[in-house]
Amino acid sequence: MADDALDLPAPEAGTRGQRVLDLLDKAIALQTPLVQKNIARARQRNPEATPAEVIRNLERIYVSALTGAGAAVGGTAAAPGVGTGVALALSAGEALSSLQLSALFALSIAEVHGVRIDEVERRRTVVMGIMLGGSGSATITKVAERTGQHWGRHVVAKVPVATLRQINTVLGRNFITKYGTKQGIIVLGRVAPFGIGAVIGGGANAALAALAVRASRRAFGPPPPSWP
Numbered sequence: 001m002a003d004d005a006l007d008l009p010a011p012e013a014g015t016r017g018q019r020v021l022d023l024l025d026k027a028i029a030l031q032t033p034l035v036q037k038n039i040a041r042a043r044q045r046n047p048e049a050t051p052a053e054v055i056r057n058l059e060r061i062y063v064s065a066l067t068g069a070g071a072a073v074g075g076t077a078a079a080p081g082v083g084t085g086v087a088l089a090l091s092a093g094e095a096l097s098s099l100q101l102s103a104l105f106a107l108s109i110a111e112v113h114g115v116r117i118d119e120v121e122r123r124r125t126v127v128m129g130i131m132l133g134g135s136g137s138a139t140i141t142k143v144a145e146r147t148g149q150h151w152g153r154h155v156v157a158k159v160p161v162a163t164l165r166q167i168n169t170v171l172g173r174n175f176i177t178k179y180g181t182k183q184g185i186i187v188l189g190r191v192a193p194f195g196i197g198a199v200i201g202g203g204a205n206a207a208l209a210a211l212a213v214r215a216s217r218r219a220f221g222p223p224p225p226s227w228p
Contacts, residue, residue: 017176052223152219
């Protein structure tokens with residue numbers, strides 16, 4: 001931790017980083033009330049679907065929505081006659097929507113696993129941990145000083161809120177660095193010539209979605225055999 005204190009960001013970088021975290025909190029606040037509706041949508045075709053089937057549907061919906069949003073904005077942003085400023089604005093707006101989609105996905109998966117998340121800090125841990133993939137999982141288990149698989153079940157539901165704040169401080173720094181850098185590359189890529197921008201936008205978002213899906217499986221483990 002002492003080494004981290006020596007690497008404090010410059011004020012401007014710190015402001016940008018806080019904006020990223022503010023957008024994340026906004027996404028979580030907006031999507032939390034929609035979790036039950038999202039699960040109901042995943043069960044729509046089969047009300048008797050098992051938790052495993054619902055989770056597969058949630059994964060499919062998430063990957064499809066995130067990939068489609070990236071491709072659509074990439075194609076529009078790179079279309080003839082669209083200025084660079086407008087293109088960047090479109091991509092920035094899509095970055096916020098991708099945060100919302102990811103927050104909804106992570107919280108929905110937790111709900112299907114029977115992990116009720118009432119505190120804001122626990123929601124932040126789940127969303128950032130899943131979006132950061134393996135590095136998020138490693139951070140959570142290290143700071144919580146717990147070993148074993150499936151941190152989504154054991155760490156988030158049981159560790160004190162004070163410990164979660166410590167975890168989220170570290171996750172937040174990693175989230176700003178990794179998510180901000182990835183989105184910056186994706187945003188610039190979407191301004192590429194028409195067609196290329198759509199491919200970059202869709203492909204990059206598909207990769208982000210696949211990362212989150214794998215992380216959610218590691219976080220919560222096998223689906224419950226029946227509904228709680």
